[in-house]
Amino acid sequence: MALKLVIGNKNYSSWSMRPWLALRANQIAFEEIFIPLYTGDTDKKRILGFTQSGKVPALLDGDVTIWDSLAIIEYAAERFPQTRLWPEDRASRAHARSISAEMHSGFAALRNECGMNLHRPVGAVTLSANASADIARVQQIWIECRERYGKSGPFLFGAFGGADAMFAPVVHRFRTYAIEVAPKVRQYMDAMMSLPAFQEWTRAGLAETLVIEKFETA
Secondary structure, eight states, X not given: OOEXXXXXXXXXXXXXXXXXXXXXXXXXXXXXXXXXXXXXHHHHHHHHHHOTTOOSOEEEETTEEEOSHHHHHHHHHHHOGGGOSSOSSHHHHHHHHHHHHHHHHOOHHHHHHSOOOTTSOSOOOOXXXXXXXXXXXXXXXXXXXXHHHGGGOSBTBBBOOHHHHHHHHHHHHHHHTTOXXXXXXXXXXXXXXXXXXXXXXXXXXXXXXXXXXXXXXX
């Protein structure tokens, strides 16, 4: 039975992007179920038909439902161990999970002030001290990973994995809001933006026409 991944708008939904990219970049087959966000009760009820969380993304594998981005990546890593979504080395794997969990639960100021919106014209905005601190911390994480694992490949832990999927929307945010970054960060962003699955998501997001006004304020 094929996996089903319920997602929201590719233009806006950073949480949907994470597991979608983890699956697609690793050639894990799934049926995509798109439900537009903030369009009214009908689409909200459609989401509730898949997960009582009322939120996307959600992964359905037969009678198993997983309704959180990081949990979906963890499930995929166990379900498809050949993909090596997490590093094989225990210490590296713990590192990857730690930064993924930090991304999952932190960086609120960056999220709020630099929302994902692929249609937004590239341009800087005035950021708070908290958002600037978030940006500095993300760059610190990426640079440390590249210095430790860069000999194994262009991504955070060499090969593309779960940690890259968790940080993928930040690549878009840094690009969209013209964030000034260190050279090693730019190299990593270039590697991510060259990933075919990343490009596929981006093209689809740019092709969307639905505008969600609450996300068009920045």
